[in-house]
Every structure is written in C-alpha cells, then in structure tokens.
Amino acid sequence: MNITIKDVAKAANVSVATVSRVLNKKTNVSDEAVQAVNKAVEELGYSPNFLGRDLRKSETKRILAIIASTEQSFYSEVLRGMQDAAYLQGYDVLIATTRDDPEHEMHLLGMLFSKAVDGAVLLAPKLDSHTISELAKKYQLAMCLERLEDCEILCVTIDNERAGYDATNYLLGKGRRRIGLLTTEIRSQSSVDRENGYKRALKDAGIPLDESLIYYGDYDVESGTKGCEALMKLANKPDAIFSISDTISIGAMTYALSHGIAVGKDVLFFGFDNIAYSHMFIPHLSTVEQPCYLQGKAVIEKLINNIKSDVKDTNTYKLPHRLILRESTGDGS
Numbered sequence: 431m432n433i434t435i436k437d438v439a440k441a442a443n444v445s446v447a448t449v450s451r452v453l454n455k456k457t458n459v460s461d462e463a464v465q466a467v468n469k470a471v472e473e474l475g476y477s478p479n480f481l482g483r484d485l486r487k488s489e490t491k492r493i494l495a496i497i498a499s500t501e502q503s504f505y506s507e508v509l510r511g512m513q514d515a516a517y518l519q520g521y522d523v524l525i526a527t528t529r530d531d532p533e534h535e536m537h538l539l540g541m542l543f544s545k546a547v548d549g550a551v552l553l554a555p556k557l558d559s560h561t562i563s564e565l566a567k568k569y570q571l572a573m574c575l576e577r578l579e580d581c582e583i584l585c586v587t588i589d590n591e592r593a594g595y596d597a598t599n600y601l602l603g604k605g606r607r608r609i610g611l612l613t614t615e616i617r618s619q620s621s622v623d624r625e626n627g628y629k630r631a632l633k634d635a636g637i638p639l640d641e642s643l644i645y646y647g648d649y650d651v652e653s654g655t656k657g658c659e660a661l662m663k664l665a666n667k668p669d670a671i672f673s674i675s676d677t678i679s680i681g682a683m684t685y686a687l688s689h690g691i692a693v694g695k696d697v698l699f700f701g702f703d704n705i706a707y708s709h710m711f712i713p714h715l716s717t718v719e720q721p722c723y724l725q726g727k728a729v730i731e732k733l734i735n736n737i738k739s740d741v742k743d744t745n746t747y748k749l750p751h752r753l754i755l756r757e758s759t760g761d762g763s
Contacts, residue, residue, distance in 0.1 A: 435476075452468070496528060521730070521734065558578075567582075588750070591630070594702075596751075597672050597702070609643065611644045643664075654673060670759075673700070694761075718753060
C-alpha cells in the first residue's frame with residue numbers, strides 16, 4: 431500500500447500543509463509538530479515523491495551534464511569540478527552521453543524541457559549553433575570545453591586558437607620548420623580553432639602553409655599512427671608534429687618509435703589535453719594543459735547564478751591554458 435502525505439498528516443494529527451513544511455525544512459513550524467511528523471514518517475515508512483514535489487516547486491536542484499562518451503579521460507576532471515561546485519550549493523549533477531548523435535542530444539535535453547532538471551551543460555555539443563541559441567533563450571543551458579561560433583549561450587572554455595598557436599610557436603622556437611598537423615575530420619570548433627592557431631603561427635613565422643603536412647583522421651590512437659605514417663612517407667618529411675589531442679599524438683609517437691625515429695630529436699611531438707597517459711607513455715609527451723577542473727567548477731557556478739537571477743549571462747569565458755614540456759620535444763627527463 432502506498433503511504434501518502436495525507437496518511438502522515440492524520441497519524442501526526444496535523445494538517446497536510448504542516449507535513450509539507452516539515453519535509454521542506456521550513457522554519458515556521460513548532461518543535462512539537464516537527465517531532466510528530468518525523469515520528470509518523472518513520473513509523474509509516476513514508477517516502478516523499480521528490481519528482482512530483484520538485485515539479486510543483488519548479489525546482490529540482492539537479493543539473494544535467496551531457497558528454498559525447500566516457501572514453502575521453504579529461505572529462506573526469508571537468509565533471510569533478512562540476513560536481514564539487516554543485517554540491518556546495520545543494521545541487522546534484524547527472525551525467526548522460528550522446529554517442530555523438532544530435533538526435534540523442536535533443537532527446538536528453540527533454541529532461542530540461544520537462545523540468546526534470548533545472549539546467550543542462552553541453553560538453554561536446556552536436557546540435558547546431560542556431561538551435562542551441564534558441565533553446566538557451568527559453569531554458570537554463572550552458573556549454574563547457576567546446577564553443578560554437580555565433581552561439582548566444584553561457585560558455586566556459588579556453589582559447590583553443592591561442593593554445594594551438596602557442597604549441598606550434600614553441601616547435602618553431604626549437605628551430606623546426608616542417609611542422610605536421612594531425613587533426614580530425616569531425617569539425618568540432620575546438621579542432622578548427624587549434625588548426626587555425628597552427629596556421630597563424632606558421633604565417634607569423636613566414637612559413638608557407640603546406641597542406642600535405644596536414645592529416646585529417648579521428649580522435650583515436652590508430653588515427654595518430656596512420657597519420658604519422660602518412661606524413662613520414664612524404665618526400666620532404668616533417669621535423670615536428672602537433673596533434674590536436676594527446677591520444678592522437680601517442681598513436682603518432684608509437685609509429686615513430688617502432689620505425690626507428692628518435693622522438694624528441696629526429697621529430698618533436700606536441701599533444702593537447704595533458705591526459706594522465708601523456709606522462710606515463712615513454713618518452714613523456716609535451717602537451718597543452720587545459721584547466722579542466724576549473725572549467726567544470728566555473729560553468730556550474732555561473733549556470734546556478736543564471737538559475738537564480740532574472741538577468742541571463744550569455745558570455746564566453748576563456749580560462750588560461752599552459753604548455754607542459756617533456757621529453758617528446760627534447761625537454762625534461
């Protein structure tokens with residue numbers, strides 16, 4: 431038999447409104463009433479219908495984080511930052527994956543539309559900029575890690591274009607002039623931005639862009655291996671390779687090492703993200719480090735501010751990155 435709030439009120443000899451005030455931790459209730467309600471709840475084994483109650487209050491204290499998959503290890507630090515920031519303000523973070531499917535992403539956002547969550551954060555948006563902008567006008571929506579051009583939405587990320595520029599410029603400062611780029615066929619904004627940074631660094635150094643030095647693949651290790659193989663088969667081989675992710679770069683170094691190429695000497699390698707494996711792989715990988723934890727923390731803090739405020743913040747916040755220099759560029763030990 432389902433125990434209702436009316437049953438609790440009857441057992442405690444108080445009104446339904448009083449039971450509701452006790453369950454919602456309101457202060458305008460006598461100590462006697464609180465004790466009577468809590469005793470009735472315990473004796474009857476009453477379990478409140480939180481979802482129904484939250485919908486009536488139009489508040490759930492839950493935020494949905496939508497990621498592409500659980501395979502990218504750098505998500506873990508972003509999600510930890512999100513969860514820590516949410517917990518401090520009495521919120522919980524729910525995590526769901528899209529499998530890189532925009533239709534599934536829209537399906538998951540149904541939790542926001544139905545008020546099952548108060549807000550949502552897209553960490554790898556698959557919907558187009560216009561659609562997301564229109565949704566952000568009606569719902570509490572934000573982006574983290576990725577950004578989209580011409581998208582009016584709260585966003586916390588890094589300056590990926592500048593990061594790509596800094597990594598390439600570092601290789602140029604090492605005297606390298608034939609710098610390859612391993613990137614992706616999937617045109618995420620972060621990939622495009624990092625590519626643009628690579629191209630701008632070459633331009634500023636007076637080095638003409640050589641399209642044969644750019645390999646378009648996927649985000650996995652195998653793609654890095656294939657990309658490095660393709661570049662090393664060129665008549666005029668690269669003397670450095672910048673990859674838009676550590677996973678790709680590790681695949682590239684694997685090929686180099688298995689073919690007698692001295693990593694950090696013959697060819698320098700630079701990755702992106704500073705995943706845990708980047709300093710476990712030997713030789714250790716030089717990389718761009720994102721402040722993942724801080725990005726997660728900041729997006730939740732700003733989204734909760736939006737939830738509580740009548741004025742919506744739709745700014746893009748770019749947190750600082752840094753270069754981590756290791757053996758793959760001839761640095762460190």
